[in-house]
Amino acid sequence: MSRAVADTKGLIGKTLRQVELFSSWSDEALDALAQAAGLRQYDQGEVVAEAGGPATGVFVIVRGALLNCRSWESGKYTLMAILHPNWPLKVAAAWDGHHLTHGLTARRDSLVLHIPRAAFIDVVNSDRRYMSDVMTFVCHQLRGEFSRLNVATQGSRRLQVAVALFINILNSVVLMTEAPVRVDPDDEAVGDTDVTQDEIAAMVGHSRQRVNGVMREMEKEGILRRRGRIVEVADYLLLKEVLEEDEPLPPEWAATLTDLQMRLVHRQSA
Numbered sequence: 001m002s003r004a005v006a007d008t009k010g011l012i013g014k015t016l017r018q019v020e021l022f023s024s025w026s027d028e029a030l031d032a033l034a035q036a037a038g039l040r041q042y043d044q045g046e047v048v049a050e051a052g053g054p055a056t057g058v059f060v061i062v063r064g065a066l067l068n069c070r071s072w073e074s075g076k077y078t079l080m081a082i083l084h085p086n087w088p089l090k091v092a093a094a095w096d097g098h099h100l101t102h103g104l105t106a107r108r109d110s111l112v113l114h115i116p117r118a119a120f121i122d123v124v125n126s127d128r129r130y131m132s133d134v135m136t137f138v139c140h141q142l143r144g145e146f147s148r149l150n151v152a153t154q155g156s157r158r159l160q161v162a163v164a165l166f167i168n169i170l171n172s173v174v175l176m177t178e179a180p181v182r183v184d185p186d187d188e189a190v191g192d193t194d195v196t197q198d199e200i201a202a203m204v205g206h207s208r209q210r211v212n213g214v215m216r217e218m219e220k221e222g223i224l225r226r227r228g229r230i231v232e233v234a235d236y237l238l239l240k241e242v243l244e245e246d247e248p249l250p251p252e253w254a255a256t257l258t259d260l261q262m263r264l265v266h267r268q269s270a
Contacts, residue, residue, distance in 0.1 A: 064110025
């Protein structure tokens with residue numbers, strides 16, 4: 001069961017200053033957010049925020065990982081993304097006050113920072129620059145969701161799997177550190193991702209069996225490999241070719257894949 005955690009080490013202030021959205025905000029603004037925020041510890045599988053529930057504020061993962069997901073009584077389950085530390089979550093809902101379309105569930109034991117909606121709105125409204133930052137952030141998220149929707153409705157199953165892998169990479173802390181992402185203790189640490197085949201199936205909306213068939217072909221082509229439950233990218237440039245099945249990637253995404261390939265080659269030759 002979740003429990004409140006005292007901020008004995010100043011984790012709230014340190015975490016807020018690592019969030020890119022707040023990078024240009026004043027110390028006064030961040031101190032106001034920090035004073036209103038709180039920390040809670042969640043066990044693996046515990047619900048952090050309920051889909052369909054009220055927009056209570058902005059969440060930031062301090063340690064661990066969350067699933068942005070939703071389930072239905074029929075048994076249908078959808079996974080939008082695996083979320084890692086230092087990324088602000090549910091910003092759009094906190095801004096407009098509408099219910100959450102997808103909830104948050106602890107993927108592993110996690111420490112989460114929560115900024116109450118009222119405090120967040122007060123700070124954002126105090127400076128038009130902060131409001132501009134929030135609007136730009138929300139617009140970027142919407143563009144990403146539209147791109148993903150296009151792939152889900154028009155792209156091949158192979159492309160959908162590639163996009164799910166790439167989204168996990170973009171959301172991962174691997175882009176912030178030279179070390180590989182730490183995975184669950186029961187799994188062997190491999191490559192730059194810790195996404196499982198079941199999670200990819202939930203992200204693309206296909207059965208595990210269908211996704212398994214696609215992955216088998218991608219393994220033969222040297223694009224990815226699987227070790228236990230974990231799916232690892234074996235060649236980022238080959239993954240890039242799949243992602244550009246219909247149109248070129250944005251330059252910054254292409255550069256990210258090229259950088260990851262260089263780091264992968266360096267690790268393999270070390």
